[in-house]
Amino acid sequence: MSDSPVTRASAPPTVPTAQRPLRHRIQRILQPWLLQLALIILCTIMLFPIFSTVMLSLKTEADVRRRPPVLIPCDMPDGGWRLDACRFALDGYRRVFLPRENPTALLGWEITGRIFRLYMPNTLLYATASALLTTLLASMAAYAFSRYRFRGRQSLLVGVLALSGVPLLTMLLALYRMNIVMRNSLAGYDERAFMIAAYVGFELPFAIWLIKGFFDTIPRELEEAARMDGASRLGALGRIVAPLAAPGMASILLLSYVNVWNEFIANYLLMTRADYRGVMYGVYDYIAQALTAYNALAAACIIVMFPMIAVFLATRNVFLHSMVEGALKG
């Protein structure tokens, strides 16, 4: 760098050459550690709300009502802090689950809390049914878009893409009225089917685009080779294309499952019977119900968010990839 004194002549006095390598060396050693430190602090901040909720859900009634509030209920009267002084309790969870002794039930206990007994099964139904249907319908449509050239293909594709960003909120009013009209005029009409249809309708455009991207990467020649070898069109689809597109379908399955699980406003407004509402309504309803039993409210949150966090941790790579794919597409 400072090989020629002529070129450096007009430059301001530089750091003595003997010190530069040392500074660089210190920087090189320190930098990874500083980076690690920054990332650790960052993770702590991002996870703090969750940590604090977990702690709150495990507090006893007396610790919930402490002023000033205490984060970890492990302090002692003299101001010290000891691990074996922790006063964790399951009061909050007990209030949410409301276990009642019942000799005929499994294990002798029966869970009577509404979140677990009523809202959780509803959400499981909505999430499972709409995730499966979305994946199936989107795969069919995406295959058609990816493999065939037909009249109106391009305009349909653009239309689907434009719809993929339309939020549920703007259509809620109309869907609400449609649901009421159908309920009053159709015999044997089940609101829950409408709920599932609504979720599928709103997940589909995005799902079609994502899976089409996967189909587009599978060479047509593979399929043609299979057909040459005597496989039927469906056989080629099942044996060659489906396994290769499986990651795309899996990510749509997961994403729509999580989306539907976390969805609140449509479920709350469209399902006029509280019996048909899902877990998010369970939590929302609990804000008013629990009053100042904040440990119970926190426990309800933990119970409802835990399954999705577990799903995310188990399948994080699928998640992270498909999110980027999807955002780029629409």
Next chain:
Amino acid sequence: MQTSRPSTVARWARFHSQIRRQFRRKLRGRAWLPFWLLLPSLIVIGLIQLYPAFYTFVLSTQRTEAGTGRMIFVGMDNFARLLTSTAFIQSLWHTLFFLGGYVLLTMTLALGIALLLRARVRLRPLYITLLFIPWVISDVIAGVVWRLFVVPDYGQFAPFFANPARFGEPNGISILTSPARDQLSLYIPFPPAPALIFLIFAAAWKVLPFITLLMLAALQTVPREVQESAAIDGATGWQALRFITLPLILPMLTVALFNLTLGGINGVGMVLSLTGGGPGNATEVLSYLLYSTGFSMLDFGLAGALSVVLAVINFALILFTLRTARAYEGHI
């Protein structure tokens, strides 16, 4: 006459069955397969998205007749009513303040975190996983979690926010109840209430992972050689970021920006569970106003007009994103 009549019928029947057979063969044939594959999706999308869109528009031109409950046509009356109502103008400002803070905070933090994560650090997958946990939490739960921070007296940060020197004289108890002070006018609710600022932080916390992920993906498309050659040419870290990295990822930044804005305009779950629109109407954003007009006040005409306004905003944003995303695909 009598002999020709049955023969006409027979001929017609033969012709008909022939057509039907042909038609059926055609429907089963290869050419129709894509149609059958697309049909279920198109039916669902038509039922759940297209028809409601049309119906919302119809609703926006109608009004519920007092007494009979019938809907009567009133033309653009609802739009006039909406655009001149104080509630709409105020919530428009609330939305703008919210979006401004939310977008600025999230974009800056996300870019910073993405730059940190770009380096080849040890345990990088672990950090990415941990940082992304808030993203799978629903907005209702995120709202409750942040609400629990500031609930009167017992919230973790309640003592901090209850200090009158910081956030004015609240009703003594919580940031969620302290009103905004000294606002410019009834129509320009500035400065916003503390609760709105708190809402910005809660919303940014939840969306930050997703935007960081987008930026990280964008940063990874910047070739390493370009950065290295910039460093050799003597560019400082800041110069490399400002003149090389940022221009290269600009399209993706735009995509992230619009994703963020769309989510910010349409999210209502967090407002419901965190502030419930209050104190007063200080956190009543457009999406919350739609909820309260349509489903609390049951004014379907007015809510229909608001839906149309929101849908137009959304559609404009989507079209803009599509154009940018297409430009981005061209770049790779």
